[in-house]
Amino acid sequence: MDYSCSNYELACNECGKRYGNRPLSACPDCLAPLEVVYDLLNAKGVFTRDSIARGPASIWRYARLLPVPEGFQPDLPVGFTPLVHADRLGARIGASNLYVKNDAVCFPTLSFKDRVVSVALANARKFGFDTVGCSSTGNLANSVAAQAARLGLKACILVPADLEPAKILNTLVYGARLIRIDGNYDHVNRLSTLIADEYNWGFVNVNLRPYYAEGSKTVGYEIAEQLGWRLPDSVVVPMAGGSLIRKIRKAFNELIFLGLVRKPARPTRFFGAQATGCSPISVAVREGTEDIVPQRPNTIARSLAIGNPADGPAAAKMILQDGGWAQDVSDVEIVSGIQELAETEGIFTETAGGVTTAVTARLYADGRIARDETTVVCITGNGLKTTDALADRYDLGEAIRPRLADFDACLRSLDGETEPELVAAGES
Amino acid sequence: MQIKVVLPTAFTRHTDGRKQIDSTAANLPALLLEFDQTFPGLSTQIKDEHGKLRKFINIYINDEDIRFLGGDAYVFQDGDEVMLIPSIAGGHWARPGR
Numbered sequence: 001m002d003y004s005c006s007n008y009e010l011a012c013n014e015c016g017k018r019y020g021n022r023p024l025s026a027c028p029d030c031l032a033p034l035e036v037v038y039d040l041l042n043a044k045g046v047f048t049r050d051s052i053a054r055g056p057a058s059i060w061r062y063a064r065l066l067p068v069p070e071g072f073q074p075d076l077p078v079g080f081t082p083l084v085h086a087d088r089l090g091a092r093i094g095a096s097n098l099y100v101k102n103d104a105v106c107f108p109t110l111s112f113k114d115r116v117v118s119v120a121l122a123n124a125r126k127f128g129f130d131t132v133g134c135s136s137t138g139n140l141a142n143s144v145a146a147q148a149a150r151l152g153l154k155a156c157i158l159v160p161a162d163l164e165p166a167k168i169l170n171t172l173v174y175g176a177r178l179i180r181i182d183g184n185y186d187h188v189n190r191l192s193t194l195i196a197d198e199y200n201w202g203f204v205n206v207n208l209r210p211y212y213a214e215g216s217k218t219v220g221y222e223i224a225e226q227l228g229w230r231l232p233d234s235v236v237v238p239m240a241g242g243s244l245i246r247k248i249r250k251a252f253n254e255l256i257f258l259g260l261v262r263k264p265a266r267p268t269r270f271f272g273a274q275a276t277g278c279s280p281i282s283v284a285v286r287e288g289t290e291d292i293v294p295q296r297p298n299t300i301a302r303s304l305a306i307g308n309p310a311d312g313p314a315a316a317k318m319i320l321q322d323g324g325w326a327q328d329v330s331d332v333e334i335v336s337g338i339q340e341l342a343e344t345e346g347i348f349t350e351t352a353g354g355v356t357t358a359v360t361a362r363l364y365a366d367g368r369i370a371r372d373e374t375t376v377v378c379i380t381g382n383g384l385k386t387t388d389a390l391a392d393r394y395d396l397g398e399a400i401r402p403r404l405a406d407f408d409a410c411l412r413s414l415d416g417e418t419e420p421e422l423v424a425a426g427e428s
Numbered sequence: 429m430q431i432k433v434v435l436p437t438a439f440t441r442h443t444d445g446r447k448q449i450d451s452t453a454a455n456l457p458a459l460l461l462e463f464d465q466t467f468p469g470l471s472t473q474i475k476d477e478h479g480k481l482r483k484f485i486n487i488y489i490n491d492e493d494i495r496f497l498g499g500d501a502y503v504f505q506d507g508d509e510v511m512l513i514p515s516i517a518g519g520h521w522a523r524p525g526r
Contacts, residue, residue, distance in 0.1 A: 014484075026514040028438055029473070031484040033516045187491060193513055197436050209516060291483075294493055308493065310516045313483065 007039035008067045010210055013314070021067075023127050023207040033310065034210045036067045040257055047258055049229060052221075058107075059115055059218040065254060066119055066218070067211045069126040076150065078118045079218050081106050083226035083376070088344035093361040095369070099232070099376045100341070101223055104349050109146045109170065110382035111139035111350075112244070116215035117147050120204035123211040124153065129202035133157055135192035136205075137185050137240065137303045138167030139350075139381050144204055145176035156201065158188045164302060166385045184297055186308045205241075209310075216244045220251025223376050224261050231261050231268050233373035236363065238356045238380055239272040239281050239326070240304040242315030248378075249318060270319055271369070272326035273359035275299035275334060275351075281312045282326035290317040300331045300389050301351040303381060325368050333358040335389055341379070348383035356380070431508040433459065435470075438514065442469030451510075456487060456500050459510065474512065484515045 010019040014032035025034055047064040055061030059079035063072070082102045090098035103112040117140065124132050133156040134144045141157045148155035155176035159168065160183060171178050181188045189205075196206040204212045224231055231252050237245040252268055255261045274282045277299025280292045292312040297305035309315070319326055329337070334351055337358030342348050349357070360377050363369045383390075397414075400406040433449040440447055449466075453459035460481065463471045476482050487494040488511040494502055504510070 025516045026438065026484065030476075031438075031473070031482050031514040033484070183491065186493070190486075190488060190511075190513060193436070206516075294495055296496070308486070308515075 007042045008036050010034040011037040021069075021123075023123075023129075023202060025207055025209040033314075036210050036214050038065060038254075040254060044258055047260075049225075049260055052225065052260075059118065059215070059222075062218055062221045065221075065251075067214050068119060068122045072122050072126075074118075076108055076114075076118060076147065078107055078114045079103075080222060083223060084345065084347075086345050086377070089341060089357070092340065092344055094364045094371055095360075095375060096372050097374045098360075099223075099227070099374070100345060100347060101219060101376050101378045102347055103219070103378070103380045104347055104353065104382040108150075109139070109142040110385070111143065112216070112219060112378075112380040113139040113143040114147070115218050116140075116212045117143040117204055119215035120202070120208045120212035121147050121151055121153065123208055124202035124204070125151065127202060127208075129200065130154060131156060131199075131201045132204060132208075133192070133195070133201050134204045134206075135159075135185065135188040137305060138163050138171075138385065139303055140205065141171040141176075141178065142167060142385075145171045145174035145178075148176065149174040158192055158195075160185055160188055160302070160305075162302075164386050164388055166387065170385065185306050186294070186297075189306075189308075189310075213243045213247060213311075216247035217251035217254070219244065219378060220248035221255065223248070224252065224255050227374070227376075229261050231255075231264050232376045233264070233266070234269045234271060234324075234369050234375040236271045236273055236356055236360045236375065236377045238304055238352045238378065239274050239312075239315060240306045240309065240352075242272075242281055242309045242311035242313075244378070244380070245270050245272055245315050246311060246318055249322070267322055269322055269324040271324050271359070271363055272315060272319055273356045274326065274328040275301040275304055275355050276328040276330050277301070278305045278307055279328035280307060281309055281316050282328040284312065284316040285319050285326035288320065290314075290320070292316065299334075299351075300386075301334055301355050302386075303350060303352045304355060325363065327359045327362050327368075329355060329358040329362060333362075335393065337361070338383060338390065339393070342383070347379060349379045350381040350383050350386040351389050352381050353379040353383070354389070429454075429504070429506045431459075431504045431506075431510055434509060434511045436513055439470055439473065439512065442467050442473060453504065455503055456481075456494060456510075459504075486513050486515050487511070488513065 012027035015030045057080045058077035060074040086098045086100045106114045131154040135158045161180040196203040256263045278297035280295045290313045294308035297307045334354035337354035341357045
């Protein structure tokens with residue numbers, strides 16, 4: 001299988017000027033973000049349902065529409081995570097056709113960031129960088145550290161000092177240099193841009209950002225393919241920098257253009273999810289504007305805590321155009337969201353997934369999504385990384401003696417029952 | 429009263445390669461007016477056709493986004509470091525391996 005796409009280059013989102021392929025993220029003329037554009041006509045008849053089905057069970061089955069250099073040979077089976085029908089969660093929130101896209105089990109580091117990092121590092125190698133880095137709220141740090149180790153690249157990773165301990169440990173274990181910054185993500189990100197300006201490093205979400213961001217499209221391709229090559233009515237997506245939600249739509253539009261899915265009568269609507277403690281994009285959507293007013297984040301959903309989102313204006317614009325909505329929820333609701341998803345579907349997500357689940361419930365309750373719509377909820381990270389959010393939620397109780405009577409009493413106490421369930425053998 | 433203006437590499441083609449510029453401007457609007465005179469190429473790059481600062485540029489005073497400090501109304505303090513950074517900054521024309 002040919003894993004490369006040679007018909008792509010960087011183009012300015014605003015002025016349209018093209019820049020070929022180079023480690024560059026902002027248009028030198030108008031400073032707007034650059035985006036990878038493809039010669040889609042060239043992919044017609046090549047990027048087909050059949051060719052995809054013959055590919056590996058990973059994001060690389062879609063390599064023809066990813067910006068990976070000629071001769072690229074994929075190493076890790078990233079992505080192609082389960083899309084599960086969520087009957088029980090649906091019943092609880094009033095949704096009859098609900099799906100969960102479960103990137104809590106993405107390979108190799110249990111978040112959707114594995115997708116973007118694998119595409120970014122393919123380009124880092126092509127551009128000749130021997131050190132890669134990122135500014136991160138945690139998941140990206142884990143993924144850059146792990147995949148850099150696998151590829152033999154050096155890694156230098158910047159994170160806010162108050163990051164969850166699990167996310168710090170999950171970065172250090174791969175041997176990456178991790179530098180904690182006394183500040184929030186926006187401070188970290190600003191420093192990263194200065195570093196990328198001075199050092200010859202490939203910062204995946206700075207100078208490699210246009211390539212990196214394209215990896216998110218694979219979430220959209222997978223949703224369409226796993227739904228039997230059709231598009232959902234609605235998608236609920238967590239928003240931090242605001243990139244993922246746009247890239248899922250880009251993927252859907254490419255599939256429509258190439259004829260892999262039918263254009264739905266009503267375009268898929270996109271719903272963005274944020275924590276109230278960091279909600280610059282949902283506030284903008286609520287006010288009907290694409291002007292983002294930056295915020296100082298204060299939420300347990302640290303992986304979404306970007307107060308000045310780089311792709312915020314574009315995300316708000318797109319949501320408003322498509323008739324979607326953006327919603328934010330409190331930290332209390334976030335924890336309930338985590339528990340609800342775990343209790344109904346057996347999926348343990350991190351705080352960002354709690355945001356997405358709680359927002360989904362709110363969207364159905366408010367009638368913004370109708371009961372019978374086909375809706376996909378994007379769960380982007382794993383709960384094992386943010387266990388501190390649940391630390392005081394469960395009472396382990398006292399240990400009991402290894403005796404049946406003690407067990408029965410304990411069980412009744414757990415279930416709040418007064419009658420014994422213990423039935424002596426032969427009595428039933 | 430003097431402030432230090434710090435620019436990313438992407439802007440230095442308009443400033444004779446200088447990444448740091450000293451200024452006595454009192455506030456951001458005054459600084460932008462000063463650029464009109466001293467570095468007209470830089471002015472063109474960072475302002476849109478209506479003469480307003482482009483939306484894809486962030487201004488930081490020391491470590492803080494100027495929007496948290498009052499924006500245009502913020503009065504520069506002696507010794508302030510004023511940074512101009514494209515909102516998705518990073519990368520320039522040089523190839524790796526310089």
